[in-house]
Amino acid sequence: MGFARLGSGRAATKQGTGSLRAASASERETPRDLISAIGAVFQEAAFLTYAAEMLEVGAKLPKLTLRDADERAVSLASLHAERPLAAIFLRHFG
Amino acid sequence: MQRRLAEFEKRGANVVAIGQGTGAEAARIARMLRVTYACYGDPQHEAYRAFELGRTGLFGLTLQPFLSDPAASLRNLTQADMRAAASPRSDVFRLGGALVADRAGKIRFLHRSRSTTDVPATDALLAALNRLG
Numbered sequence: 001m002g003f004a005r006l007g008s009g010r011a012a013t014k015q016g017t018g019s020l021r022a023a024s025a026s027e028r029e030t031p032r033d034l035i036s037a038i039g040a041v042f043q044e045a046a047f048l049t050y051a052a053e054m055l056e057v058g059a060k061l062p063k064l065t066l067r068d069a070d071e072r073a074v075s076l077a078s079l080h081a082e083r084p085l086a087a088i089f090l091r092h093f094g
Numbered sequence: 095m096q097r098r099l100a101e102f103e104k105r106g107a108n109v110v111a112i113g114q115g116t117g118a119e120a121a122r123i124a125r126m127l128r129v130t131y132a133c134y135g136d137p138q139h140e141a142y143r144a145f146e147l148g149r150t151g152l153f154g155l156t157l158q159p160f161l162s163d164p165a166a167s168l169r170n171l172t173q174a175d176m177r178a179a180a181s182p183r184s185d186v187f188r189l190g191g192a193l194v195a196d197r198a199g200k201i202r203f204l205h206r207s208r209s210t211t212d213v214p215a216t217d218a219l220l221a222a223l224n225r226l227g
Contacts, residue, residue, distance in 0.1 A: 054146045061199040062144040066134035067117030074134055076141070080195050083108040084202075084226055086219055088095060089147055089190040090113040090123060090133075091210065 061085075096129045098216050105223040107194075112136050115183045127173060137183050147206055149187045154209055163211040194222040202226060 055062065064076040079085050095102070095109065102109045109131040113120035117135035124133035136142060150158075159167035192214040194203035203222035205214035 055144065055201065055204065057201050057204055059201050061195050061201060064136075064141050064144055066112060066136055066141065067120070068132070068134055069117050069121035071117045071135075077199060079108055079110055080197055080199055082197070083106050084197060084223060085193070085195045086095075086102055086107040086109045086223065087195075088111050088192045088214075089142060089145070090111050090120075090127075091186075091188065091190045 095216055095219070096127070096131070098220070099131065101216075101220055102223070105220065105226075107223050110134060112141055114139060114142070114185060114188065115181055119181065119183070139183075139185060139188070142185075142188055145191060145193070145204070145206070147191045148189045148208065149185070150189055150210060151187065155187060158209060159211045162209065166211040166213070192219060194219055194226075196226050 061076055061080065065073045066076065068074050079087070099109060111120070111124060111129060111131065111133040113123050113133055113135055114137075115123075115135050116137050120133040120135035124131075189207040189210065190213070191204070191206045193201055193205070195201050202225065203219060205218070207213065
């Protein structure tokens with residue numbers, strides 16, 4: 001999952017840069033800190049590559065089937081066939 | 095979106111909501127939220143996955159919304175559908191989003207929420223519809 005990866009990447013970056021900052025402040029940086037920070041940067045870069053492959057503006061809608069209130073199958077394509085589509089994804093909680 | 099539904103209709107848009115769960119569950123949520131536009135169910139979360147909508151964690155679901163936007167957080171809580179949240183088909187950590195697509199099925203606007211209180215601005219959706227001409 002993209003956002004999970006983003007989250008972990010950022011957390012790692014934060015942790016990595018935080019480590020660097022703390023290390024430089026106390027002049028106690030170790031090769032391990034540096035490797036950790038560099039690794040976090042690569043992890044973030046890997047996510048950005050992955051993110052570039054995500055559905056974005058300009059892409060075609062994927063072929064999907066939803067269910068109406070009577071549990072009948074409704075294709076996503078049918079929702080924009082005659083009019084532009086404005087859709088929101090709901091959360092169930094909070 | 096419901097409050098400004100007329101503006102969407104004026105632009106000729108087909109406004110829909112997509113919810114986790116069955117079609118009947120999505121319709122129940124629509125009644126609960128008092129929305130008059132169509133709500134569709136996505137019981138296998140295929141649409142959520144296809145659009146790479148994110149997931150939050152326990153902190154993001156509980157404390158973070160209260161700290162970042164207490165008003166929106168309380169509003170969300172009052173609108174929470176506990177019954178649906180308890181459904182095995184529900185993923186309470188899944189975040190929402192919004193999109194605008196033209197008649198050819200090309201995505202013209204896409205918003206993936208980064209937190210539970212991150213709701214796409216209605217103006218942004220309307221602006222995307224305006225750009226369709």
